[in-house]
Amino acid sequence: MALLSVEDLTVTFSRRGRRPVHAVDGVTFSVEAGATVGLVGESGCGKSVTSLAIMGLLPRRGADVGGAVRFDGDDLLQLSPNAMRELRGREIAMVFQDPQTSLNPVLTVGRQITEVLERHRDMRGRDADREAASLLDRVGIPDPNRRLKDYPHQMSGGMRQRALIAMALACKPRLLIADEPTTALDVTIQAQILELLKELVVDSGTALVMITHDLGVVAGLCDTVHVMYSGRIVESSDRRSLFAEPRHPYTTGLLASVPRLDSPRGVPLRPIPGSPRDLLPWAQGCAFAPRCTRRVDQCTAVAPDLLPDPVTGHALRCYNPWPPGGEAVAVPAPIVAEPIVAKPAVRRARKKP
Amino acid sequence: MLKFVVRRLLLLVPILVGLSILVFAWVRALPGGPEAALLGERATPERIAAVRHEYGLDKPVYQQYVTYVGHVVTGDFGQSIKTTRPVLGDIKVKFPATIELALAALIFALVLGIPLGFIAARRYQTWADSSTIVGSLLGISIPVFFLAYLLKYVFAVKLHWLPSTGRLDPTIDIPHPTGFYVLDAIIAGDWHTFVDALRHLILPGIALGTIPLAIVTRITRAAVLEVSNEDYVRTAEAKGLRRRTVDERHILRNAMLPVATVVGLQTGLLLSGAVLTEIVFAWPGMGSWLYDATFNRDFPVLEGGILFLAVVFVMVNLLVDVSYGVLDPRIRLQGK
Numbered sequence: 001m002a003l004l005s006v007e008d009l010t011v012t013f014s015r016r017g018r019r020p021v022h023a024v025d026g027v028t029f030s031v032e033a034g035a036t037v038g039l040v041g042e043s044g045c046g047k048s049v050t051s052l053a054i055m056g057l058l059p060r061r062g063a064d065v066g067g068a069v070r071f072d073g074d075d076l077l078q079l080s081p082n083a084m085r086e087l088r089g090r091e092i093a094m095v096f097q098d099p100q101t102s103l104n105p106v107l108t109v110g111r112q113i114t115e116v117l118e119r120h121r122d123m124r125g126r127d128a129d130r131e132a133a134s135l136l137d138r139v140g141i142p143d144p145n146r147r148l149k150d151y152p153h154q155m156s157g158g159m160r161q162r163a164l165i166a167m168a169l170a171c172k173p174r175l176l177i178a179d180e181p182t183t184a185l186d187v188t189i190q191a192q193i194l195e196l197l198k199e200l201v202v203d204s205g206t207a208l209v210m211i212t213h214d215l216g217v218v219a220g221l222c223d224t225v226h227v228m229y230s231g232r233i234v235e236s237s238d239r240r241s242l243f244a245e246p247r248h249p250y251t252t253g254l255l256a257s258v259p260r261l262d263s264p265r266g267v268p269l270r271p272i273p274g275s276p277r278d279l280l281p282w283a284q285g286c287a288f289a290p291r292c293t294r295r296v297d298q299c300t301a302v303a304p305d306l307l308p309d310p311v312t313g314h315a316l317r318c319y320n321p322w323p324p325g326g327e328a329v330a331v332p333a334p335i336v337a338e339p340i341v342a343k344p345a346v347r348r349a350r351k352k353p
Numbered sequence: 354m355l356k357f358v359v360r361r362l363l364l365l366v367p368i369l370v371g372l373s374i375l376v377f378a379w380v381r382a383l384p385g386g387p388e389a390a391l392l393g394e395r396a397t398p399e400r401i402a403a404v405r406h407e408y409g410l411d412k413p414v415y416q417q418y419v420t421y422v423g424h425v426v427t428g429d430f431g432q433s434i435k436t437t438r439p440v441l442g443d444i445k446v447k448f449p450a451t452i453e454l455a456l457a458a459l460i461f462a463l464v465l466g467i468p469l470g471f472i473a474a475r476r477y478q479t480w481a482d483s484s485t486i487v488g489s490l491l492g493i494s495i496p497v498f499f500l501a502y503l504l505k506y507v508f509a510v511k512l513h514w515l516p517s518t519g520r521l522d523p524t525i526d527i528p529h530p531t532g533f534y535v536l537d538a539i540i541a542g543d544w545h546t547f548v549d550a551l552r553h554l555i556l557p558g559i560a561l562g563t564i565p566l567a568i569v570t571r572i573t574r575a576a577v578l579e580v581s582n583e584d585y586v587r588t589a590e591a592k593g594l595r596r597r598t599v600d601e602r603h604i605l606r607n608a609m610l611p612v613a614t615v616v617g618l619q620t621g622l623l624l625s626g627a628v629l630t631e632i633v634f635a636w637p638g639m640g641s642w643l644y645d646a647t648f649n650r651d652f653p654v655l656e657g658g659i660l661f662l663a664v665v666f667v668m669v670n671l672l673v674d675v676s677y678g679v680l681d682p683r684i685r686l687q688g689k
Contacts, residue, residue, distance in 0.1 A: 055591060057587060057590055057591060081596075084593075085593045085594070085595065085596070086593065087593065088590070088591055088592065088593030089591065089592035089593030089594070090593060093591065093592075094591040096584060096587065096588060096591070098584055101583065101584040101585065102584040102585055102587070102588045103585055103588065104585040104588075104589065104602075104603055104606075104607070105585070105607070105681070105682070105683060106606055106607055106680065106681055106682060107602070107603075107606075108682075115592070115594060115598065115602070116592045116593075116594075119592065119593060119594055119595070119598070120593065151682040151683070151686065153682070153683050153686075154686065164588070167588075167592060168591075
């Protein structure tokens with residue numbers, strides 16, 4: 001049995017006097033214990049809302065959550081708020097996007113770690129302090145005993161994200177959800193943080209759901225990748241196959257729009273035209289159709305279902321996918337990865353005058 | 354921090370010099386003088402001239418000022434023209450009364466205002482929220498003297514629940530080492546007096562505290578609403594902390610910053626602006642003292658009293674600024 005299985009999850013935001021917004025519209029995926037799963041898509045595709053729904057962190061008013069989120073067999077959506085509080089931080093933890101704003105400015109970093117230990121591991125006083133210091137040490141913060149007494153504003157962005165990761169991992173959770181954990185950081189720090197996450201996840205056997213818009217993050221980290229568009233999964237596959245044979249026009253579009261060091265100068269980036277729509281996107285055919293280069297008549301009539309692709313075995317939601325191995329799409333350089341891929345790219349870029 | 358406090362205290366010097374000139378000029382610009390209050394309407398010009406000479410009022414104003422400053426620097430604020438009691442001695446009696454009342458009002462405002470504001474924010478856009486807003490609007494709009502008379506009429510005159518004037522039952526006689534009657538009663542170990550002093554504080558405290566209560570409620574509500582949407586509150590929730598921990602440690606603690614600002618400003622106003630409440634409830638504090646002094650053209654009292662209140666006002670604001678540092682480490686650790 002999978003550790004986490006999200007079944008037909010729907011999240012609808014409704015406000016009086018406004019049309020309801022289907023932020024997540026029937027998302028199904030599962031995460032095996034210790035596995036790393038990527039949820040990829042551009043802003044507004046519903047990936048963050050999916051993660052908040054799993055955590056039970058959506059506002060009770062105005063957000064209507066349907067489907068099931070089974071964790072270890074229990075449906076988290078049916079748990080009482082208090083039962084969910086017991087689980088959060090202990091079994092399932094989360095790291096958020098912006099370390100600048102995700103830490104309480106008036107509490108020391110140490111206090112913000114020890115409060116988790118107090119809550120879930122019944123540690124107090126010295127014991128909690130010692131454990132907090134060792135957690136900071138584990139996430140690579142030098143001089144942890146001194147850093148415990150620091151306030152968030154005394155730390156750099158990268159260090160804060162490390163501290164947030166330390167908090168998330170304080171109770172050795174079985175599942176860690178990372179929502180764009182590197183987006184707000186410098187590129188060099190991004191790589192460090194991803195490396196750290198990868199290392200910690202491998203060491204502790206924690207399953208990781210990595211939510212990102214950056215295929216470079218996925219390329220170096222995830223076993224399985226789900227590409228989301230407008231609240232639905234449009235293509236799912238294991239990582240290698242997805243990069244080798246992307247089928248959905250949105251997936252190829254995402255891949256093609258990643259800037260690369262080794263592409264010749266002067267070649268313009270190829271963005272996906274248009275932007276995601278939010279008004280009943282799947283009711284009148286495929287939500288991606290207005291932006292799609294391979295649109296056929298059927299696309300605007302009935303929305304396609306997510307079906308196994310007979311050629312590659314991907315799960316695919318498309319009537320007219322790219323032929324496998326058709327248009328060559330460059331694999332983005334993984335941010336964390338085998339250096340064999342990254343190094344020649346850098347050298348080639350340098351040769352250009 | 355120490356440097357900051359010292360710098361602020363040094364700022365007091367120009368403030369006091371400027372203010373003393375202003376007050377000095379102002380009280381002398383008032384029509385009539387202390388002689389009219391002392392001698393009545395039918396005094397002869399000779400009597401008036403004699404009195405004016407006695408108090409040095411016949412000299413040019415700048416000379417009077419120089420003499421006054423000379424005395425004040427040595428700690429001599431002069432004596433009341435009307436009562437002949439030393440001004441400083443009167444301040445020592447009146448000021449604790451005003452502080453006691455201001456504290457009662459402030460406690461009333463905070464103890465009620467913070468929870469009310471918090472609940473309103475939690476029940477955002479429900480009837481509880483709306484009625485809190487309407488209530489606070491009423492609280493701000495109602496004139497203090499009207500509310501004071503209303504409270505006095507209902508609870509003292511009609512219902513006889515609470516005393517209507519003064520600080521203590523006139524039959525009670527205990528020593529007053531501090532001038533704070535509640536504290537004095539505790540020191541004397543006199544339970545009956547303690548209760549009586551508290552009972553005397555209730556109505557004027559409510560009358561004076563209603564406007565700050567309304568303001569504190571609104572500010573708390575707004576601050577809690579804002580802080581609740583902060584990322585770090587979501588982080589706290591994601592850690593699975595108990596709801597109470599999230600509320601107190603993460604939301605309220607941060608929401609208190611703007612509240613502290615308002616409380617500081619209000620405290621200054623409470624200390625100096627209690628005049629109406631003190632008059633209605635015959636509260637023997639700075640407010641009614643200065644009110645009487647104004648009518649009597651009691652120059653030394655006005656000058657001494659106003660200067661003293663200015664010092665207090667500056668000190669309270671300094672205290673508020675220091676409290677920011679206590680509440681917010683980003684301010685405390687600036688430059689470190």
